[in-house]
Amino acid sequence: MPQPVIYTHQLTRKFGDFVAVDAITFDVQPGEIFGFLGANGAGKTTAMRILCGLLSPTSGQATVAGFDVYRQNEEIKKQIGYMSQKFSLYENLTVRENIQFFGGIYGLSRQELKDKTNVLIDRLGLHNEADKLVGALPLGWKQKISFSVAILHRPKIVFLDEPTGGVDPITRRQFWDMIYEAAHDGITVFVTTHYMDEAEYCDRVSIMVDGAIAALDTPAGLKKQFNATNMDGVFLQLARGAKRGD
Amino acid sequence: MNNLFFLLQKEFRQIFRNPTILRMILLMPIIQLIVIPLAADYEIKQISISVVDQDHSPYARKLVQKLTASGYFQLVEYTQSYAQATQTVGDGKTDLILTIPPHFERDLIKLNKGQLYLAADAVNGVRAGLGTAYASQMIGDFNREIREEWMLLPKFNEIPQIEITSANWFNQHFDYHLFMVPGIMAILVTMVGAFLTALNIVAEKEVGTIEQINVTPLKKHEFILGKLIPFWVLGMVSITLGMLIAFVVFSILPVGSYLTVYAFSAVYLLGVLGIGLLISTFADTQQQATLFAFFCMMVFILLGGLYTPIESMPDWAQWLTKANPPAYFIKVIRAVYIKGSTFSDLLPDFFAMVGFAILFNGLAVLNYRKRSA
Numbered sequence: 001m002p003q004p005v006i007y008t009h010q011l012t013r014k015f016g017d018f019v020a021v022d023a024i025t026f027d028v029q030p031g032e033i034f035g036f037l038g039a040n041g042a043g044k045t046t047a048m049r050i051l052c053g054l055l056s057p058t059s060g061q062a063t064v065a066g067f068d069v070y071r072q073n074e075e076i077k078k079q080i081g082y083m084s085q086k087f088s089l090y091e092n093l094t095v096r097e098n099i100q101f102f103g104g105i106y107g108l109s110r111q112e113l114k115d116k117t118n119v120l121i122d123r124l125g126l127h128n129e130a131d132k133l134v135g136a137l138p139l140g141w142k143q144k145i146s147f148s149v150a151i152l153h154r155p156k157i158v159f160l161d162e163p164t165g166g167v168d169p170i171t172r173r174q175f176w177d178m179i180y181e182a183a184h185d186g187i188t189v190f191v192t193t194h195y196m197d198e199a200e201y202c203d204r205v206s207i208m209v210d211g212a213i214a215a216l217d218t219p220a221g222l223k224k225q226f227n228a229t230n231m232d233g234v235f236l237q238l239a240r241g242a243k244r245g246d
Numbered sequence: 247m248n249n250l251f252f253l254l255q256k257e258f259r260q261i262f263r264n265p266t267i268l269r270m271i272l273l274m275p276i277i278q279l280i281v282i283p284l285a286a287d288y289e290i291k292q293i294s295i296s297v298v299d300q301d302h303s304p305y306a307r308k309l310v311q312k313l314t315a316s317g318y319f320q321l322v323e324y325t326q327s328y329a330q331a332t333q334t335v336g337d338g339k340t341d342l343i344l345t346i347p348p349h350f351e352r353d354l355i356k357l358n359k360g361q362l363y364l365a366a367d368a369v370n371g372v373r374a375g376l377g378t379a380y381a382s383q384m385i386g387d388f389n390r391e392i393r394e395e396w397m398l399l400p401k402f403n404e405i406p407q408i409e410i411t412s413a414n415w416f417n418q419h420f421d422y423h424l425f426m427v428p429g430i431m432a433i434l435v436t437m438v439g440a441f442l443t444a445l446n447i448v449a450e451k452e453v454g455t456i457e458q459i460n461v462t463p464l465k466k467h468e469f470i471l472g473k474l475i476p477f478w479v480l481g482m483v484s485i486t487l488g489m490l491i492a493f494v495v496f497s498i499l500p501v502g503s504y505l506t507v508y509a510f511s512a513v514y515l516l517g518v519l520g521i522g523l524l525i526s527t528f529a530d531t532q533q534q535a536t537l538f539a540f541f542c543m544m545v546f547i548l549l550g551g552l553y554t555p556i557e558s559m560p561d562w563a564q565w566l567t568k569a570n571p572p573a574y575f576i577k578v579i580r581a582v583y584i585k586g587s588t589f590s591d592l593l594p595d596f597f598a599m600v601g602f603a604i605l606f607n608g609l610a611v612l613n614y615r616k617r618s619a
Contacts, residue, residue, distance in 0.1 A: 052461050073617055074463060082461040086454035092263050093256065104252030106466050133263075210307050 005030050005157055005188045006051060011060035013046055020046040022211035023060060028204075030156075033179065033189040035199050035219075037235065038208030041244045044192045045085065047208070048159050050081050051190070065156045081150035081158040081187075083128065085165070087142055091135030095126055095145055098134055099152065106153035120148050140171035144178065151182050158182065160191040164198065176201055196231040205231070207238050214238045249464055253472025261476060267442065275434050275484055279491045283426040293377040296323040296331040303351030303532075305360075309388050313344070318380050335367045342366050342377045342555040410533040416584050423496045428583040429552045431488035432576040437547060439481045439515045441539045443522030447473055448535040451526075460616045470611060474519045482508070492583075501586030507579060509589060513599045514575045520606025521571070527613040546572040571602045 011020040021043045028034045038044045049055040051064050062069040065079035067122030089098045096117055103113045121130045123182035124144055129137060134145065143163055151158050160179075162174045176198065183189050191202070199205050199219060206216040215222055215238060219231055226234045261267055286414050313319045324342050325331055331343045345363040354360035364381055366374035450456040459469060489507070490499040500507055521542070529535035546554070549563065550572040556564060567573040574595045581587035589596070 053617055054457060054460055077461060077463045080461070081456070084454055084457055086457075088454040088458040090256070090260065090455055091453075092260050097256070097259060101252055101256045102458075102462070105459075105462050107248070107463075238279050 002030055004028055005032075005066075006034075006062075006064050006190065008051075008062040009060055011050065011062045012058050013043075013050055013055065014058045019211050020138045021050070021057075024181065024208070024211075024213045026206055026213060026216055028157075028188060028190060031183060031186055032203045033191065033201065035184050035202030035204055036190060036208070037194075037206035038192075039239045039242050039244075040221055042208040042242065043211040044208055045161055048190070052080060052159055053077055057221070072217055081153070081155040082087075082088065083143075083146050083150045083158070083160045083163055083222045085161045087139075087146060089134050089142065089146055089149060092133055094131050094133055095121070095137075096130045098145070099149060102149045103152050106154060112236045116152060120152070124148065140167045140175075143167055144171070146174060147175065147178055151187055154185075155187060157188040157190060160189065162192055164193065164195065172198070196235055199231040201236075207235060209238055210244050240244055249468045250471055253464075253468065254475060257350055257476040261480070271438060271480055271484055271490065272440070272487070275431075275487045277493060278430055278434060279488060280495055282430055283423045283496070290393050290422055293319050293342060293373065293380070294322045294340040295319045295342045295377075296345060297321060298325055298328045298331050298343060298345040299439065300326055300348045301346045303352040304353040305354060306346045306390070309346070309362075309385070310344075311443065312388050313381065313384055314381075316384060319353060319377075332557050335365075335543070337360060340367070340368075341370075341373055342381060344612065368440070395447035403475045407475070420498060424498060424584055426552075427492045427498050427582070428500075428579045429576045431485060431492065431554060432572055432579045433547060433550070435481050435485050435486055435511060435575070436518050436572050437543070438484045438523070439477060439518035440522040440542070441535075442479045443473060443519050444478065444525040444529065444535045445532055446477070447523070448529050448532050452531055464610065466614055466616060470523065470607075470614065473523065474516075474607075477519055478515050479514075481519070482511060498583065500583045502582035502588060504588045506587070509576065510578050510582075510592070510596065513596065513603060514571065514578075517571050517602035517606055520603060520608075520610055522607055523610035524613065527610055527615075546570060549573060550576050552576055571599070574598050574602075607612060 006026075006028035008027070009025050010023040011021060011025070012019065012023050024047060030067060036044050036048065046055065050057045050069060051062060053064075053069065053076045057069060064076045067073075067079070068073040069076065090101070093101065099117045100113055101118060103116060108116065121127060124141075124143070126145075134152060136181075137145075147158075147160070147163060159185070164175055167175065172195070179189055179191070179201075191198075193199065202219065204216065204218050206213050207222075208214065215225070215234070217225060222228075222234045223230065228234045228237065228239050282528045295313065297304050299310070310321070310324070314321045319342075323331060323334050328345060331340070331345075334340045335343065343363075343365040345365070347361060347363070350360050350362070362385060364378055366378050368374040433486070447456070450459070485507070489500075489504070525535055525538055525542075529538060549559075549566065549567045552572075556567050556573060556577075559567065578587075578592050578595050581592060
């Protein structure tokens with residue numbers, strides 16, 4: 001078995017008395033599409049922020065791309081891409097300028113930047129929008145651009161926090177095609193979502209309840225284990241017992 | 247260095263695309279520099295005065311006439327009743343009450359001694375103080391006049407008198423603009439430097455783009471330089487605009503060298519940019535940053551010597567001003583503009599500013615975290 005790209009053991013994060021992430025243990029294999037599910041407030045985003053080096057853990061162990069989250073978080077940042085829940089490209093820059101900026105600070109050379117920008121604009125079919133301000137584009141397009149920017153520097157792992165929230169079904173489908181393509185290129189995908197049909201697209205799925213991982217398996221395995229016909233059924237059985245949430 | 251290039255490119259693109267920032271940078275100096283020096287004026291004229299005349303003598307009338315003829319006082323009431331005059335003060339219609347008691351003239355002639363009472367509404371201390379001072383001076387004049395008048399009759403020998411001739415150095419005509427304009431320029435640079443920087447970074451926090459930056463391998467110092475340099479440039483632009491307006495509108499040119507003004511601005515700006523950066527490290531929303539900035543601004547201005555001279559503050563307040571960066575810059579820019587001080591004259595202030603720059607930027611760098619604890 002190859003070295004996991006993400007490894008956690010009893011990883012915990014407390015905010016005062018509140019245990020946001022409660023001793024989670026799991027690993028993610030290279031090239032996997034790993035679904036990270038849970039109700040609102042279950043602790044998904046907190047866990048993801050720890051793995052991305054944006055938040056210090058309280059206790060437990062974790063490595064990302066072989067680097068320790070306590071000591072080597074700046075090393076981790078070179079290996080990952082991140083797309084947060086909030087849209088976080090610069091709305092008052094154009095599509096092209098955003099690509100240039102983020103590509104630039106990930107250390108792409110000017111030639112690379114030029115080539116990649118053109119390829120990306122081609123692929124997304126954004127010829128007419130490339131020089132428009134990002135703020136003026138519809139949400140679905142913004143999300144696709146965000147994702148493309150997050151994997152522009154060919155990271156080992158890309159973290160996606162509810163990338164398809166509020167996006168229409170057609171765009172969601174296209175978005176998942178992009179995810180598959182990235183996974184095919186060898187990028188490990190770590191994705192949170194609230195859409196159970198999307199959970200079916202994942203190689204493996206973990207479901208968080210009240211900060212802990214309540215179940216972790218392939219979608220088929222989970223359905224069998226909980227005797228459900230679809231992921232919706234699995235999720236409802238687990239999430240019903242949750243005490244937190246909004 | 248390559249990263250810094252991309253950061254600066256991005257920052258300047260955003261600034262030139264943001265009409266609010268551009269408007270603030272262009273309009274703020276124009277409005278502040280034109281309106282404030284014209285509107286805020288220390289010289290007090292038109293002090294309202296009530297006269298309670300219980301004597302009704304020619305001398306009493308002569309005194310009142312002298313006061314009103316000066317142009318500083320406006321007679322709002324001429325009465326016999328002190329109570330009524332107090333009422334007028336209570337209504338806020340008069341600033342001063344001059345009471346001329348009964349037998350004023352008789353006592354003056356017979357006993358060589360007359361008494362007058364002056365009462366001031368001290369709600370506005372400056373007005374009360376200046377009003378009393380003007381009135382006392384005029385009564386003194388009046389006193390001398392009648393003495394001379396009496397002396398003339400029996401041709402006494404000359405009475406000894408000390409006459410004071412004063413010269414006002416550097417600002418001969420007490421031109422208030424010459425005092426205010428350089429001071430306001432200093433405040434402007436402070437606002438642009440500290441608050442635009444703070445608001446800019448906090449805005450990135452609010453929108454969430456800072457998180458996208460924090461998840462990149464970008465170094466802390468690169469990010470900070472990427473924010474400081476553009477606002478340093480804007481600060482220098484605003485001081486240039488300020489000097490331009492000072493010349494065009496008020497014909498004020500520095501007696502000293504432009505180079506000195508720029509050298510001090512450059513270092514001072516580094517300090518205030520550090521303040522802005524520091525604010526941005528602990529404010530999470532633009533609202534918090536704005537409120538805090540507002541508080542700072544009050545302290546900066548009131549303890550900076552812009553309106554009230556530092557030398558006349560109580561000792562403890564004078565010590566506080568030593569920790570107030572704008573106090574140094576206001577002093578320096580006035581010295582260069584009005585007195586023509588040179589760089590070496592102001593060397594201690596220069597070192598103080600370098601100290602502030604190191605202190606605030608150091609604290610900000612320590613306090614800036616790519617990862618929350």
